[in-house]
Amino acid sequence: MALSHNKLKFHVRTYGCQMNVHDTEKVSNLLLHEGWSAAASEEKADLLLINTCSIRDKAEHRLYSDLGLLSDWKKDKTPRVLGVGGCVAQQEGDELLRRFKQVDFVFGTHNLRLVPDLVTAALLGQRKAQIDTNKNPDRFDFPERHPDFEEKTPGRAFVTIMEGCDMFCRFCVVPLTRGREISRGWEAILSEINSLSRKGVVDVTLLGQTVNAYGRHDVKRGVMVKKGTKPFSDLIADIARVEGIKRVRYTSPHPMFFDQGLIDAHGSLPELCPHVHLPLQSGSNHVLELMRRRYDRETFGRLVQKLRESRKDLAITTDLIVGFPGESDLDFEETLEFVRDLRFVDSYSFKYSPRPGTPAKGDPGQVPAEVAQERLERLQALQGDLTLSYHRERIGSRTEVLVTGPSRKGGSQWQGRDPYNRVVNFTRGADEPPVGELVPIRVVEATPHSLIGEAFVPSVGLNERESQ
Numbered sequence: 001m002a003l004s005h006n007k008l009k010f011h012v013r014t015y016g017c018q019m020n021v022h023d024t025e026k027v028s029n030l031l032l033h034e035g036w037s038a039a040a041s042e043e044k045a046d047l048l049l050i051n052t053c054s055i056r057d058k059a060e061h062r063l064y065s066d067l068g069l070l071s072d073w074k075k076d077k078t079p080r081v082l083g084v085g086g087c088v089a090q091q092e093g094d095e096l097l098r099r100f101k102q103v104d105f106v107f108g109t110h111n112l113r114l115v116p117d118l119v120t121a122a123l124l125g126q127r128k129a130q131i132d133t134n135k136n137p138d139r140f141d142f143p144e145r146h147p148d149f150e151e152k153t154p155g156r157a158f159v160t161i162m163e164g165c166d167m168f169c170r171f172c173v174v175p176l177t178r179g180r181e182i183s184r185g186w187e188a189i190l191s192e193i194n195s196l197s198r199k200g201v202v203d204v205t206l207l208g209q210t211v212n213a214y215g216r217h218d219v220k221r222g223v224m225v226k227k228g229t230k231p232f233s234d235l236i237a238d239i240a241r242v243e244g245i246k247r248v249r250y251t252s253p254h255p256m257f258f259d260q261g262l263i264d265a266h267g268s269l270p271e272l273c274p275h276v277h278l279p280l281q282s283g284s285n286h287v288l289e290l291m292r293r294r295y296d297r298e299t300f301g302r303l304v305q306k307l308r309e310s311r312k313d314l315a316i317t318t319d320l321i322v323g324f325p326g327e328s329d330l331d332f333e334e335t336l337e338f339v340r341d342l343r344f345v346d347s348y349s350f351k352y353s354p355r356p357g358t359p360a361k362g363d364p365g366q367v368p369a370e371v372a373q374e375r376l377e378r379l380q381a382l383q384g385d386l387t388l389s390y391h392r393e394r395i396g397s398r399t400e401v402l403v404t405g406p407s408r409k410g411g412s413q414w415q416g417r418d419p420y421n422r423v424v425n426f427t428r429g430a431d432e433p434p435v436g437e438l439v440p441i442r443v444v445e446a447t448p449h450s451l452i453g454e455a456f457v458p459s460v461g462l463n464e465r466e467s468q
């Protein structure tokens with residue numbers, strides 16, 4: 001006899017980027033609408049989904065060791081269902097079912113909406129892999145947030161506006177796992193943001209692998225009206241006008257797709273946060289060419305300058321890869337020098353990891369692991385200095401944080417994120433700070449990873465930009 005979904009609980013383990021985190025939110029919301037409820041832990045779950053990442057080999061190997069351990073989880077209770085989604089699922093498909101008998105179904109990155117059907121089939125004993133490509137933008141459309149949907153960060157939400165990538169950087173697996181670029185219609189995006197705003201969201205992050213490439217193919221082909229897209233900066237301006245939306249962010253842009261409209265938007269739209277995460281990857285032209293990044297350091301540097309001219313307090317963060325095949329000591333020194341010159345506020349840096357199906361995997365000039373490790377440590381030490389120095393410059397300034405909850409440090413410390421996307425730990429005033437709302441803060445101290453602040457009541461309206 002089939003069990004009623006109302007009695008069943010699910011849990012999702014998520015690895016990887018914000019796109020994966022948001023995919024988990026979408027699937028969780030779908031399951032809630034289907035009558036499932038969220039389990040307090042994996043032990044209490046009848047359905048466990050693993051949302052995988054394949055950007056580096058470490059994450060992929062972790063999945064395989066996790067799946068081995070989950071045989072016991074599966075046997076502990078009947079019925080139990082195990083599904084695997086995300087980028088590894090998209091790449092491996094049926095192979096995961098073949099290698100791991102404990103896996104009941106596999107769902108690719110374009111097939112999130114099929115998860116409830118796949119679960120139902122699994123409960124009837126059918127094992128399936130669904131990894132078809134879906135070019136219809138309606139794959140982005142999901143039901144409104146269910147009343148039981150648990151927000152990770154109240155007041156803040158991700159919204160997918162495009163997915164996939166047509167850039168084919170030589171190290172990157174994303175075009176193979178997320179497919180070609182596809183942009184969602186602006187009406188659907190605005191309708192989702194209006195609905196989120198009605199539920200109390202004030203801070204939206206627009207998501208896409210090359211988010212500022214939004215609609216670019218439709219512009220080139222003259223089919224924007226037919227496809228329901230519009231220039232990215234116009235979309236941001238529309239979103240900034242949605243009642244209740246106070247902060248708009250986007251991630252991750254590609255340096256090639258900043259037009260003047262987007263640069264100007266940073267200077268003219270107060271709702272557009274003064275933070276851009278701008279992936280550089282390497283500061284050496286030689287390596288950028290080997291990577292097929294399609295820009296050089298001079299072009300990147302000019303873009304940074306223009307963005308800072310448009311918004312003088314803009315915080316720029318980046319991604320960097322060290323040890324790409326062919327990266328010499330000199331290339332690496334150029335990266336260090338460029339990072340120092342551009343004064344990134346923060347960076348995510350990694351050692352190059354060869355990925356299956358990518359052209360760089362077989363490249364000559366692979367960098368020995370210990371050399372790559374040493375480069376990574378030097379780069380991260382430099383970034384640590386730059387971040388701390390940025391934090392110190394902020395001491396004495398006023399800002400506004402979206403309150404996320406009590407700080408992990410406990411006591412009277414609370415935590416929030418400021419418009420520059422920095423974590424701020426602050427001492428609460430007499431009243432408990434409202435989670436999911438914006439509160440004014442004075443920065444009083446700097447640490448390597450966060451700012452320390454104190455809540456205050458401004459006598460006049462807070463104006464962050466004046467206070468910088």
Ligand code: SF4
Nearest residue numbers: 165167168169172174
């Ligand atoms: S632009 Fe980004 S997502 Fe696209 S291939 Fe390059 S690194 Fe990967």
